[in-house]
Amino acid sequence: MFIIPKEKEVPLGCITPAPVTEQTMMITGNWREYRPVIDQEKCNLCMNCIVYCPDACWQLNEAEDEVVWNAKYCKGCLICVNECTTEALSKAYELDFEDGVVRLEKPF
Amino acid sequence: MAKEMVLSGCAASAQAAKMAKVEVICSYPIRPYTALMMELAKMVANGELDAEFIYGEGEHAQLSVVLGASAAGARVLTGSSGVGVTYAFETYSPIAGGRVPVQMMIADRALDPPGDFGSEHTDAMSCRDQGWLMGWAENPQEAFDNCLINYRVGEDHRVLLPQFVCQDGYFVSHIPGKVLLPDQSQVDEFLPPYTLPHPLDPKHPVSHGPQIRPDQGTIMDLQRAQAHLDAPAVIKEAIADFNRIFGRDYSPFVEEYMTDDAEMAFFIMGAHTMTARHAIKHLRSQGVKIGLVKLRFVRPWPTQEVAEALSKFKAVGVVETSTSYGGAMRGGNLLHEVRASLYDLPKRPLTTSFMAGLGGEMVPLKEFYYMADILSEMIKDGKAKKTVYWVGFEAEA
Amino acid sequence: MAVAVKTQNLPLIKKIRNIPREEYYVPGHRTCAGCGPALQYKLVAKAAGPNTIFLGPTGCMYVANASYLCTPYRVPWMHTQITNGGAVASGVEAAYQVLIRKGKREGELPNVIVMAGDGGSVDIGLQAMSAMMYRNHDALFVCYDNEAYANTGIQTSPTTPYGANTTFTPPGPAIPEGKKLFPKDPPQLVIGGHPAVKYVATASVAYPVDLMNKVRKALNVQGPTFLHIHAPCPKGWKFNESKTVEIAKLAIQTGMWILYEWENGEYKYQHKPREYKPVREYMKLQGRFAHLQEAHIAKMQAFVDAKLKAPGIPVAVPAPPPRAQA
Structure with a gap:
């Protein structure tokens, strides 16, 4: 028999569970240098930020009257800002926020 | 009732695959193993065997097709000879490491250069360290028996390893010998239906084979090594059952x-x-x-x-x-x-x-x-x- | 003999507002910020829905997604070698045919989708892709085209455009244009030689509704289908990651990428610009073309002009005649 340290365990044949709504083993929010900031007043729900985000980090809220940003996974590519049709989105330096990413504390 | 027939090794392997109710077969022609596929093609055409018969575009594809099919939950068979065996080499480690128990019949053949139809064990032996079960048949009867024994051992959840089921080209694959064909009921008693712990099934989604960190690579290797440590006990069980059900006196190793x-x-x-x-x-x-x-x-x-x-x-x-x-x-x-x-x-x-x-x-x-x-x-x-x-x-x- | 068939009719999406809300390619993957291939993956997965099995040949969408014992795939997914996406998909589909026929699996035949990069499609993966199509497997083969072997450090592939600077085609005094060859045409490879294929389309991350509808049309067809999806790569093409969609749109506006469907032998074009912009507009935003001289850009323009003429699209920009090809 072999002793396998917990942190090195691999499931049999490397077959892993599928995620459901997010993959919490790969949190990417701390990659950001900038974050997109929304002015809900200006948003007309054109959906561009939702469809164009490679990381599915913009979704409609339950009432479907506002878009909601996912800070946990947004990598800060800013495609959403570039594609926003109403200038509701703008970019802001991540370190200007109190909850801003402290870069490289936990790389990924 | 069990009946005695005179069959070549390839024909005997085909009979065994049929009685194992193989579900997906992938072929590509190369002598001498190809006679196995010709037999199976006839069985499928005649309606004796309900299986998907896929024309692979090469040996690499043969192994890839049966990998996909086996991972989806079907019992599979492929095979090859000589340079065909080595052409598929890339696939052997992923299949064994992914613990997908496909069976490959090898009727061995000398490797090039130059072209040589003759039998030699080098083709299969070159692949022996990839984590597959491997063994040779002496005659068509053993070719038949080894097919069933290998499905039973390889598909056992304590093992889950692919199997190279080898026979000498021509000497076994093409020279007919006496083969005692058992009853289907005997085969069914010996060989349970194929199941995989985590097949590709949208009702139970899983991911097969995401990357690992280099420091986890050893663990993947250890898993395969462990399976080979666990396999002998399963082989002994299988041979004991085989001897009891089919009235033989094989020793396991x-x-x-x-x-x-x-x-x-x-x-x-x-x-x-x-x-x-x-x-x-x-x-x-x-x-x-x-x-x-x-x-x-x-x-x-x-x-x-x-x-x-x-x-x-x-x-x-x-x-x-x-x-x-x-x-x-x-x-x-x-x-x-x-x-x-x-x-x-x-x-x-x-x-x-x-x-x-x-x-x-x-x-x-x-x-x-x-x-x-x-x-x-x-x-x-x-x-x-x-x-x-x-x-x-x-x-x- | 009973044959397992798809009876599904995935409805087409009329408006962007109506795109499905559910994600099947979920947040939490290691693709670069602004990744075009990741964006197309999200859209393909969304369009295909839950009854889907993805096969992922090695490439960016394996290495950057399926990292360190986790993946973003909510539906079943299996890694394949870069060589054999089409063959493994063939096996999965064949297994479902027989398992459903024998009553061992219930329900509809799943959508079997290969998500291969350009290398896994029309370079080392070509044989397996072609054979899957020849054998009439009910599977969709997607070539997400980021025009290079990006995961290994941006090496040229058969779809890398003429003139691109890649790590295998660096420009230098002896070879000033970098890549001298012109690319393969994946959809034409499929259309030209695979009578079993009834639906082929090109798509772009710039037009997501069009892309998702093409996925659904492909999945509603019985038999093999092919999608060639333009997926800009910020790292490989050397542009700012916020410009992925902008670049993809420019590709269509300049004729560098043509959106079309080929269905039962007929071509239909989508989002065809009234007037094409010069390819220079597209190229100047990308560092991979920064080294090119005027003559090289003219050569590219001539190549694009010739391509646009072929399916009967008028060319707005006069171009110099092509120089002798390398």
């Missing part, structure tokens, strides 16, 4: 022939064992105390059983039908493993190896007599002069 009072023995596997048996009968009539030990599984290598079987002899001649160019023994592959198996014994037999049956050459009786002479000489001298003899080509007799 090594079979001995005329070894009771033998001073020397051939260590051999595959088709040439049959000639060796006849040679031994003749040599015995001349008073030579010789027997043979036949290997049934190359992987997992039965270290203990080989050591126990060979320890009682004064000299052992390993009949190599594969090449290991530049290897420690300067000959084939088997002597490496035989010597390693014997190393820890307090008293070891003298060992040497014989390159015989390469490129599809027959190994006639007189060559076995020549080998026996060398073994006698070794016993007389108390040492082996060389680790390898290229039978028929040695300058000194």
Whole structure:
């Protein structure tokens, strides 16, 4: 028999569970240098930020009257800002926020 | 009722696959194994076998198709020979490491260059370290039996390994022999339906094979190593059940022939064992105390059983039908493993190896007599002069 | 003999507002910020829905997604070698045919989708892709085209455009244009030689509704189908990661990428610009073309002009005649 340290365990044949709504083993929010900031007043729900985000980090809220940003996974590519049709989105330096990413504390 | 038929090795393998109710088959033509696929194609066309018969676009694709099908939950069969076996090499490790128990029938054939239709074990032996189960059949009956035994062992959830089920090209694959075909009910009793712990199924989504960190690579290797440590017990169970259900007397790993009072023995596997048996009968009539030990599984290598079987002899001649160019023994592959198996014994037999049956050459009786002479000489001298003899080509007799 | 068939009719999406809300390619993957291939994966997965099995040949969408014992795939997914996506998909589909026929699996035949990069499609993966199509497997083969072997450090592939600077085609005094060859045409490879294929389309991450509808049309077809999806790569093409969609749109506006469907032998074009912009507009935003001289850009323009003429699209920009090809 072999002793396998917990942190090195691999499931049999490397077959892993599928995620459901997010993959919490790969949190990417701390990659950001900038974050997109929304002015809900200006948003007309054109959906561009939702469809164009490679990381599915913009979704409609339950009432479907506002878009909601996912800070946990947004990598800060800013495609959403570039594609926003109403200038509701703008970019802001991540370190200007109190909850801003402290870069490289936990790389990924 | 079980019935006796006369079948070639390829035809026997096809009958076994049919009785195992194989569900996805992937073919590509190359001699000599291709006769297996021709048989299966007929069975599917005639409605005797309800399986998907996929025309692979090459051996790499054959293995890839059956990998996908087996991962999705179907029992599968593919096969190849010679350079076809080596063309698919990329796929062998992912299949074994992913623990997908596909079965591949190899009717072995010499590798190029140049083209040579003859049988030689080098094609399959080159793939022996990828984590697959592997063993050779001596005759069509064993080709039939090994197909069923390997499905049973490979698909067992304690093992979950793919299987190279080998037979010598032509000598077994194309020369008909007696095959006792069992009843379907016997096969069903022996071989449960195929299940995989985590098949590709949208109702139960899983991911097969995401990357790992380099420091987890060892764990993946360990898993395969562990499966080979666990396999022998499962093989023993399977062989015991096989013997009970089909009325046979196989030993799981090594079979001995005329070894009771033998001073020397051939260590051999595959088709040439049959000639060796006849040679031994003749040599015995001349008073030579010789027997043979036949290997049934190359992987997992039965270290203990080989050591126990060979320890009682004064000299052992390993009949190599594969090449290991530049290897420690300067000959084939088997002597490496035989010597390693014997190393820890307090008293070891003298060992040497014989390159015989390469490129599809027959190994006639007189060559076995020549080998026996060398073994006698070794016993007389108390040492082996060389680790390898290229039978028929040695300058000194 | 009963045959497992797809009876599904995934509805087409009329408006961007109506795209499905559910994600099947979820947040939490290691693709670069602004990754075009990741964006197309999200859209393909969304369009295909839950009854799907993805096969992922090695490439960016394996290495960057399926990282360190986790993946973003909510539906079943299996890694394949870069060589054999089409073959493994064939096996999965064949297994479902027989398992459904024998009553061992219930329900609809799943959508079997290969998500292969350009290398896994029309370079080392071509044989397996072609055979899957020849054998009439009910599977969708997606070539997400980021025009290079990006995961290994941006080496040229058969779809890398003429003139691109890749790590295998670096420009230098002896070879000033970098890549001298012109690319393969994946959809034409499929259309030209695979009679079993009834639906082929090109798509772009710039037009997500069009892309998702093409996925659904492909999945509604019985038999093999092919999608060639333009997926800009910020790292490989050397542009700012916020410009992925902008670049993809420019590709269509300049004729560098043409959106079309080929269905039962007929071509239909989508989002065809009234007037094409010069390819220079597209190229100047990308560092991979920064080294090119005027003559090289003219050569590219001539190549694009010739391509646009072929299916009968008028060329707005006069171009110099092509120079002798390398």
